[in-house]
Amino acid sequence: MDFMTVQIVTPDGIRYDHHAAFILVKTTEGELGVYPGHIDLIAVLEIGEIKVRRVDDENHVDWIAVNGGIIEISKNKINIISDSAERERDIDVSRAERAKLRAEREMEEAQHARNADLERRASIALQRAINRIRVGNH
Incomplete structure (x- = not known):
């Protein structure tokens, strides 16, 4: 599979749901870049920005501000759970x-x-x- 499904969920529901070729997040252990086929992983996120390079256009990047949380990577499905998440266009x-x-x-x-x-x-x-x-x- 040459893409991943990225979903960001907050107490208000699903805030982001798209296919991605690459994402970059800031964990408590440092920055983590994820491509399709990444090993299964769970990590704690810091307050930071998430960069999502969409599959529809390699120049299409979504930026999302999160206030910490958890990232779970499993079989090209990325679930991010945070208390809040805002896309660049909504800030x-x-x-x-x-x-x-x-x-x-x-x-x-x-x-x-x-x-x-x-x-x-x-x-x-x-x-x-x-x-x-x-x-x-x-």
Whole structure:
């Protein structure tokens, strides 16, 4: 088989479902590139972008922002489960930039207050906003 089926699922349902010739994801162990025929694998995803090179046109690439999750590869079927996933075309970059500014402000306040829990939450919000901006600007 010269293609894979890629499906991204969130609590809101299926967010992406297409055939791909290649995908690139960011796992906790580093970047993972997947071509058809890849060995079966399960890995933990970081907050990051997913690159999907579609089979309909080798120049057609979809970019999807995910907030972590799990990738399962089995027999040319790729299932990605994440708490959220947004395609490049669906991202409101100006809204993401406002979220980034808000997270930076919250992080600064948490550091000033020496509140590690709030600082960790602000750091995650900042990572998510930066990821959305990066994907939205592809």
